[in-house]
Amino acid sequence: MSPGISAASRGRFAARTVRVRAPGKVNVSLNVGPLRPDGYHSVASVYLAVSLYEEVAATSTEEPGITVSINAASTLDLDGVDIPLDERNLAYKAAAIMRDVSEKATGVHLDITKRVPVAGGMGGGSADAAATLLACDALWDSGLSREELAHLAAELGADVPFSLLGGTAVGLGVGDELSPALAKAQMDWVLVCADYGLSTPDVFRTLDMLRNAEGLEAPEPLEVDAKILQALRNGDPDSLSKLLVNDLQRASIELAPGLRDTIGLGEANGALAGIVSGSGPTVALLADSSLAAGELAEELRHLGHNALAVHGPVPGARIISDTLL
Known part of the structure; x- marks a missing residue:
């Protein structure tokens, strides 16, 4: 048989790997409304995709089924962190959804390289899911549009559609009703990553408890402060620093x-302002330049913190390689 004939044409299985990266996010603003009948809270948020990426390599397998493996980048310590590798994993769920809508689905192995803190309020699991949707769409030649992928993403969680979209966006509803914002000017941040996680449902329940104890009603209707979008659009960190809010x-x-001490330490060492990212416990410190962010991150590392200089906005999930094995 001619050596030029492919393995596929000879009837043998030809494996293929599609590698996708997707960004984590910072909530530049996050207003939380009342608990809805579906068990979620209404929110109004400004999302900013930042240059800390999850990476998923989806490889077709001859055996049916979905398998998952996890690797940690050198900047992330996963010791003692329990990440499920079965149907509880959001990337696994994303692959299962794609399998259901793809006519050419095979078995698939997902190898996830994590850089975004786990349970850190930056949407790392959502980025894994977004990357998996895009990788499996390409792997199985599903031919879905970005809009169709975003619809599937919304079934997986409120932050997954934004990780597909990237850039800057306003999120309403439970955060999944996205409107892209014209804010391309670079903003520089330092992320201070904790060595523990916080459960997002626990944080929302605690907010409800605090509001109830104080007799406060959740604000409604919710809206985003237009000044925040203007500061992002103008690339004005000084103005933005006075507008950061996270309920x-x-x-x-x-x-x-x-976390209060971490924010104070960052501001004492040159940050314009600090905020807990999403439900935490990652702290996002706003800097006035990339140079200032680099210097702040270095100083905080010297003081014993896991600090990373990042910038945003950056694009959403993107294919970075597609290889026949």
Whole structure:
């Protein structure tokens, strides 16, 4: 048989790997409304995709089924972190959804390289799911549009559609009703990663408890401050520093009081402002330049913190390689 004939044409299985990276996010603002009948809270948020990426390599397998493996980048310590490798994993769920809508689905192995802190309020699991949707779409030649992928993403969680989209966006509803924002100017941040996680449901429940104890009603209707979008559009970190808001921050600090000290330390060492990212416990410190962010991250590392300089906005999930094995 001619050596030029492919393995597939000879009837043998030809494995293929599609590698996709997807960004984590910072909530530049996060307003939380009342608990909805479906068990979720209404939110109004400004999402910013930042240059800390999850990476998923999806490899077709001759054996049916979905398998998952996890690797940690050198900047992330996963010791003692329990990440499920079965149907509880969001990337596994994403692959299962794609398998159901793809006519050419095979078995698939997902090898996930994690850089975004686990349970850190930056949407790392959502980025894994977004990357998996895009990788499996390419792997199985599903031919779905970005809009169709975004619809599937919304079934997996509120942050998954944004990780597909990337850039800057306003999120309403439970965060999945996205409107892209014209904000391309670079903003520089330092992320201070904790060596523990916080459960997002626990943080929301704690916020409800604090509001109830104080007799406060959740604000409604919710909207995003237009000044935040203007500061992002203009690339004006000084203005933005005065507008950062996160309704979940007080609940995160109630559960992890040390977060208040982390924010204070960052501001004392040159950050324009600090905020808990999403449900935490990652702290996002706004810097006035990439140079300032680099210097701040270095100083915080010197003081014993796991600090990373990042920037945003960056694009959403993207294929970075597609290889026949």
